Amino acid sequence: MTYQGVFKVKSSPSLCSSLGFISLLYYLLIRFPKGIPRLLLLPLIIYLFYLIPWYSSSSLLRGVSSFFLTWVASFKLLLFCFDQGPLANCKSYLDFVLVSIFPLKIKENQTPSNIQFMSLYESVSLFNKPYLATSLQDFWGRRWNRYSSNILRMTIYDPTRKTLRGIVGIQSAKVIALILTLVVSGIMHEMLFYYITCAKKPTWEVTWFFVLQGLCMALEVVLKKLARANGWTQVHPAVSRSLTCGFVVATFYGLLVLPVWRNGQNDCGFR
Incomplete structure (x- = not known):
């Protein structure tokens, strides 16, 4: 596929395979020690985040997906490399992926036994x-x-x-x-x-x-x-x-x- 003659993106791998590869990189990232080891893996994920928005033929969807993936998710992962930011509180793979991409955060609740547990789907207020x-x-x-x-x-x-x-x-x-x-x-x-x-x-x-x-x-x-x-x-x-x-x-x-x-x-x- 050609975009205005500026750059070329091959039709393979498909979007599904790209998303699958991102899942694999996520799986590795959360198991790498914080600091340099995680930073070494980060460019691969950011590159895939750069490619994914181009699969959309809608300018609106390209803009929205590039905001959430290419920008915000990449910055969240950068913070996570040093065990900081919203991803540092994620306790499961699904939570990690959802908080990475969407405006969600982990909510801390207090149980009667005074033990904290994490629950997802507390949205982040935008305006x-x-x-x-x-x-x-x-x-x-x-x-x-x-x-x-x-x-x-x-x-x-x-x-x-x-x-x-x-x-x-x-x-x-x-x-x-x-x-x-x-x-x-x-x-x-x-x-x-x-x-x-x-x-x-x-x-x-x-x-x-x-x-x-x-x-x-x-x-x-x-x-x-x-x-x-x-x-x-x-x-x-x-x-x-x-x-x-x-x-x-x-x-x-x-x-x-x-x-x-x-x-x-x-x-x-x-x-």
Whole structure:
């Protein structure tokens, strides 16, 4: 099968055999010691996650499957390599596979005998009334797509902040970690658009959208600190909500919606 003449994917192995191979790799991964041994196996799984979305002739399904597999599941597995993240609590093979791919987490319940057991199918809340956000920090950190935000926090923000705080200071480490997290988010969204637009060359407008959000969030931190230091009057919530949502919508339309309309197509030219 050929996709826009950019790359080729052979019709064999089939999607079913690919999924079977992924199951085998999962089986091996959960039995490997944490650290380097698991990391050595991870590229094989990520490569298969890269291939699977191309089996769909729908741009929507390619975008959705690449989000859950190529991005989020890969990040979860990266955390699991160091025995961290949501997969670290899985006690069965089925739980491991489902939590890897879907927005689920292991729920801890307390029995009368005070013994904890794990049960699945507690879904992860994706949105928390984003229209009520009073700042960009509030919007991106606590209200919009909390599923990917949590994964980015665990894989990018927290490690970067902890690594740099002893070098550049606590506040500077937070700002750098914040901007880096948004840059990574932009690159991963660029990947989603790569699937949606049938492997067209990236324009990097999507990445710049998230870079812009990160820079503006860093500016918010500075302004809030100045406001507290100088005793400035707090902006009314109605005004801050309008400004926040207006800025997000305007930049979202210009840097995310328009590129998809220009380049998106449903059929990638399957043969």
